[in-house]
Amino acid sequence: MLPIAIDAMGGDHAPGAIVEGAHRAVAELGVPVVLVGRPEELADLRGDLDVVAASQVIGMDADPASSVRTMKDASLVRAAEAVRDGRASAMLSAGNTGATMASALLRMGRIKGVSRPAIATPIPVPGSTPTVLLDAGANAECQPAWLVQFALMGAVFARVRYGIDQPKVGLLSIGEEATKGSPLVKETHALLAEPGALDAAGARFVGNVEGRDIMTDAADVVVTDGFTGNVALKTLEGGMKVLVGSVLDALGATEVAGPAVEALMPLYATLDPDQTGGAMLLGVDGVCIISHGSSSSTAIVNATRVAHEMIEADLVERLRAAIATG
Amino acid sequence: MLPIAIDAMGGDHAPGAIVEGAHRAVAELGVPVVLVGRPEELADLRGDLDVVAASQVIGMDADPASSVRTMKDASLVRAAEAVRDGRASAMLSAGNTGATMASALLRMGRIKGVSRPAIATPIPVPGSTPTVLLDAGANAECQPAWLVQFALMGAVFARVRYGIDQPKVGLLSIGEEATKGSPLVKETHALLAEPGALDAAGARFVGNVEGRDIMTDAADVVVTDGFTGNVALKTLEGGMKVLVGSVLDALGATEVAGPAVEALMPLYATLDPDQTGGAMLLGVDGVCIISHGSSSSTAIVNATRVAHEMIEADLVERLRAAIATG
Numbered sequence: 001m002l003p004i005a006i007d008a009m010g011g012d013h014a015p016g017a018i019v020e021g022a023h024r025a026v027a028e029l030g031v032p033v034v035l036v037g038r039p040e041e042l043a044d045l046r047g048d049l050d051v052v053a054a055s056q057v058i059g060m061d062a063d064p065a066s067s068v069r070t071m072k073d074a075s076l077v078r079a080a081e082a083v084r085d086g087r088a089s090a091m092l093s094a095g096n097t098g099a100t101m102a103s104a105l106l107r108m109g110r111i112k113g114v115s116r117p118a119i120a121t122p123i124p125v126p127g128s129t130p131t132v133l134l135d136a137g138a139n140a141e142c143q144p145a146w147l148v149q150f151a152l153m154g155a156v157f158a159r160v161r162y163g164i165d166q167p168k169v170g171l172l173s174i175g176e177e178a179t180k181g182s183p184l185v186k187e188t189h190a191l192l193a194e195p196g197a198l199d200a201a202g203a204r205f206v207g208n209v210e211g212r213d214i215m216t217d218a219a220d221v222v223v224t225d226g227f228t229g230n231v232a233l234k235t236l237e238g239g240m241k242v243l244v245g246s247v248l249d250a251l252g253a254t255e256v257a258g259p260a261v262e263a264l265m266p267l268y269a270t271l272d273p274d275q276t277g278g279a280m281l282l283g284v285d286g287v288c289i290i291s292h293g294s295s296s297s298t299a300i301v302n303a304t305r306v307a308h309e310m311i312e313a314d315l316v317e318r319l320r321a322a323i324a325t326g
Numbered sequence: 327m328l329p330i331a332i333d334a335m336g337g338d339h340a341p342g343a344i345v346e347g348a349h350r351a352v353a354e355l356g357v358p359v360v361l362v363g364r365p366e367e368l369a370d371l372r373g374d375l376d377v378v379a380a381s382q383v384i385g386m387d388a389d390p391a392s393s394v395r396t397m398k399d400a401s402l403v404r405a406a407e408a409v410r411d412g413r414a415s416a417m418l419s420a421g422n423t424g425a426t427m428a429s430a431l432l433r434m435g436r437i438k439g440v441s442r443p444a445i446a447t448p449i450p451v452p453g454s455t456p457t458v459l460l461d462a463g464a465n466a467e468c469q470p471a472w473l474v475q476f477a478l479m480g481a482v483f484a485r486v487r488y489g490i491d492q493p494k495v496g497l498l499s500i501g502e503e504a505t506k507g508s509p510l511v512k513e514t515h516a517l518l519a520e521p522g523a524l525d526a527a528g529a530r531f532v533g534n535v536e537g538r539d540i541m542t543d544a545a546d547v548v549v550t551d552g553f554t555g556n557v558a559l560k561t562l563e564g565g566m567k568v569l570v571g572s573v574l575d576a577l578g579a580t581e582v583a584g585p586a587v588e589a590l591m592p593l594y595a596t597l598d599p600d601q602t603g604g605a606m607l608l609g610v611d612g613v614c615i616i617s618h619g620s621s622s623s624t625a626i627v628n629a630t631r632v633a634h635e636m637i638e639a640d641l642v643e644r645l646r647a648a649i650a651t652g
Contacts, residue, residue, distance in 0.1 A: 126572045137500060140508050174463055174556040182466050182553045211557045212564030224557075227508045230500040231537045231554055232561045238538030239562045243569055246452045246593050254589045256582035263580045267572050 001032055003050070004307050005079040005088035006300065008037035009057040010095020012293050018094060019045040021300020028301060031308045034088060036079040052087075054078040057095075060293060064098030068106060076100055080107035083286040090287035090307040092278070094295035101138055104281055104288040111316065113323045116142070117283030118150045118226070119290060120157050121233055122276045123214055126267060129162040131214055132221045136279060137230035144187040147171070147223050151192060152326045153282040153319055154221035155203030160313045161306070162220070166202055170209030170219030172228060180208060184225060192223075200326035240271055274299035277306030282319060287311055327358055329376070330633050331414035332626065334363035335383040335401040336421020338619050344420060345371040347626020354627060357634045360414060362405040378413075380404040383421075386619060390424030394432060402426055406433035409612040416613035416633040418604070420621035426614065427464055427607055434612040437642065439649045442468070443609030444476045444552070445616060446483050447559055448602045449540055452593060455488040457540055458547045462605060463556035470513040473497070473549050477518060478652045479608040479645055480547040481529030486639045487632070488546070492528055496535030496545030498554060506534060510551060518549075526652035566597055600625035603632030608645060613637055 006022050008015045015037060022033045026049070035042055036052045054075040058067040068077060076095055080103040082088035093100045097119075105117060118135035125131055134154045139146065151169045158167040171189055173181035178189050185208070191197060192205040209219050211232060224232070251260045269275055278291035278299065287310050291303045310316075332348050334341045341363060348359045352375070361368055362378040380401040384393040394403060402421055406429040408414035419426045423445075431443060444461035451457055460480045465472065477495045484493040497515055499507035504515050511534070517523060518531040535545050537558060550558070577586045595601055604617040604625065613636050617629045 126568060140500060140506075172557060174466060174553055174560075180466075185553075210564075211560030211562070212567070214561055215565050215568040227500055227511075228554055228557055231498060231550075231558055234500075234537030235540055235558045235561050236537070236565045238536075239541050239565050240569060241538070242452060242541040243566060243597075247573055247590060250589045250593050251586060254585055256585045256589075259580055259582045260577060260586040260589075263576045263582075263586075264573060267576050271569075 002087070002089035003032040003034040004304055005036050005052065005082040005091045006033050006304070007075045007079050007091070007093035007095055008035040008042055009075040010093040011291065011295050012060070013296065014094065015041060015045060017295065017297045018300055021297035021304070022049060023047060024297055024301045025304035029305055029308065031304055033304060034082070036082065037075045052078055052082055058099045060096050062096060062099065064096060064102045067096070067099050068102040076103040077107065080104050084108050089311045090289065092289040092291065092303050092307055094291035094293055094299070097137065097290055100288065100290050101281055104284045104286065108284045108286040108288070111283055111285050111320050111323055114283040115146045115149055117281050118153065119279050120154055120282050121279040123236065124270050124276065125215055125217065126270055128217050129164060129220065130276065131219060132158045133214060133229055133233060134221070134223060134282065135226035135229050136233045137226045138281070139226040141227070142184060142225035144184060144191055147188040147225065148191050148197065149283070149323065149326070151198060151203070151221065151223045152201045152322045154223060155198060155201035156318050156322045157280060157282060157315070158220045159202060160310065160315050160318060164220050166204055167220040168206045169198055169203050169221045169223060170206050170213065172211070172222050172224035172232070173208035174210065176208050176210070178208065200322045244268065244271070275302060278303040280310070286316060328413070328415035329358040329360040330630055331362050331378065331405040331408040331417045332359050332630070333401045333405045333417070333419035333421055334361040334368055336419040337617065337621050338386070339622065340420065341367060341371060343621065343623045344626055347623035347630070348375060349373060350623055350627045351630035355631055355634065357630055359630060360408070362408065363401045378404055378408055384425045386422050388422060388425065390422060390428045393422070393425050394428040402429040403433065406430050410434050415637045416615065418615040418617065418629050418633055420617035420619055420625070423463065423616055426616050430607055430610045430612065430614040434610045434614070437609055437611050437646050437649055440609040441472045441475055443607050444479065445605050446480055446608050447605040449562065450596050450602065451541055451543060452596055454543050455490060455546065456602065457545060458484045459540060459555055459559060460547070460549060460608065461552040461555050462559045463552045464607070465552040467553070468510060468551035470510060470517055473514040473551065474517050474523065475609070475649065475652070477524060477529070477547065477549045478527045478648045480549060481524060481527035482644050482648045483606060483608055483641070484546045485528060486636065486641050486644060490546050492530055493546040494532045495524055495529050495547045495549060496532050496539065498537070498548050498550035498558070499534035500536065502534050502536070504534065526648045563599070570594065570597070601628060604629040606636070612642060
């Protein structure tokens with residue numbers, strides 16, 4: 001089994017938490033991994049893990065396109081090359097999101113027929129399977145045909161990742177009626193409403209959905225452009241953070257803080273981004289997982305588990321088939 | 327003092343909760359109101375309140391433009407006419423949002439120089455003043471110059487409504503850098519970054535903000551197009567509802583449910599949309615408050631209070647001055 005290439009240098013807590021996560025993934029999951037990064041910085045941390053040497057690190061706030069173009073020995077770039085060259089089965093990074101996308105796109109290439117890769121982010125739904133939101137930020141401007149491909153890819157991912165038999169695909173808009181929304185939404189609606197539009201992914205179109213539906217069972221996959229998707233994702237993350245913090249503050253001041261907070265732990269775990277396994281870049285010719293910048297070692301373990309599952313389930317081949325047919 | 331015209335027929339709980347709210351507003355605030363709607367349906371509810379007769383009701387899901395065009399005796403239309411004709415000081419409705427906008431726009435007209443009115447919605451920020459989000463849904467497609475006007479109007483509103491001395495205005499995008507976002511965002515950023523761009527509203531531009539900043543103090547006013555704004559608003563509302571419900575479920579099953587839920591009540595009150603006083607349609611030549619469809623009588627009391635405050639503070643004249651100078 002090929003190892004999963006983990007960018008040891010990317011993320012707010014790199015390399016410490018990342019390498020710790022890599023060790024834990026090997027121990028807890030029995031999945032082989034290889035670290036990618038500066039050997040000298042990893043010497044004391046790597047233990048018996050292999051290292052793909054990369055002398056450069058793309059900063060969290062660096063410009064993605066120019067960084068990937070000029071830093072050919074960056075850990076992200078080398079991780080993507082390891083997948084391309086058949087030395088790794090997947091790549092995983094908690095580093096610069098744009099640079100991760102650019103590295104994957106430039107080194108692995110696209111699946112044939114894919115216009116644009118998209119970031120698929122699982123949004124937790126208490127008591128149910130997560131909703132797959134895409135594009136969560138790869139493409140600020142989109143065309144209707146790209147959104148149809150996002151729908152197909154998101155549906156394949158929802159099937160493979162969450163075992164949903166016939167995923168419900170919704171189009172994010174500002175009203176349920178087909179006449180509501182931007183020109184992009186209206187044109188995409190017409191394409192998705194054509195009979196059999198999502199047959200290649202074994203999915204069905206349930207029409208427009210609204211922001212309030214994302215955290216519910218109304219749809220398994222919510223399709224939108226990368227600008228709107230990123231705003232929705234960040235808005236939800238920000239709101240959850242503020243609300244969870246406020247709830248804990250309010251309860252912490254009471255005599256029943258202990259049992260009350262304990263009762264909320266399962267919910268908290270459901271919402272914890274470290275538990276989702278990260279976002280996936282769908283449409284590139286390989287498995288690429290984009291983890292949160294704030295990833296802990298637990299987030300890396302979960303992301304490694306998801307990467308492994310997606311490889312075992314042959315996600316990329318299934319995406320290829322859906323795009324070829326769709 | 328002119329009365330505030332309350333659309334008695336609009337909203338999920340109309341006319342009962344609306345009329346109850348109107349009675350409470352008179353009793354609790356000492357503000358005069360007039361009901362607008364079908365006299366026969368209001369006969370048993372009106373008590374000593376005056377009624378402006380309107381024989382038609384625009385349904386919550388009716389097409390706004392055609393409804394307002396064809397139903398000239400609709401309660402929403404008559405409410406807007408009452409303001410236009412100097413028989414009421416403001417209008418307030420929990421009915422069809424699009425039809426409320428269309429009625430206000432067609433009957434009251436725009437403030438001179440305003441390209442498009444925008445919906446300004448206060449988003450609660452625990453421990454601080456709300457963030458004013460606009461446009462929250464009036465204009466699915468926007469031009470950069472309109473967004474600059476939204477910034478000016480939102481800043482004036484934040485000053486008048488929340489007493490913020492020099493409001494911080496942020497532009498909603500998917501990264502803090504000026505180069506991030508859609509073409510609309512980039513062009514608007516350039517206009518807002520010009521020295522003195524928001525002087526007419528006594529405000530300052532703080533650059534791009536992200537969805538995660540909406541529920542924080544990062545900005546007092548967040549400007550965006552009506553599509554993105556509506557998605558962000560609904561996403562936040564939906565997320566809050568799911569999370570609050572999940573928290574109450576989890577705590578309700580414990581022995582400490584009583585004191586724990588009690589400790590959360592102040593937070594719950596902060597987030598309760600019935601407490602915000604509703605959204606405002608800024609840019610029309612009169613005060614127009616758009617309340618939530620699910621408004622209770624308490625929501626109507628709060629909306630009436632806000633309408634009264636905005637009239638006393640001469641909001642429309644201040645908006646006029648800012649647009650004329652800006």
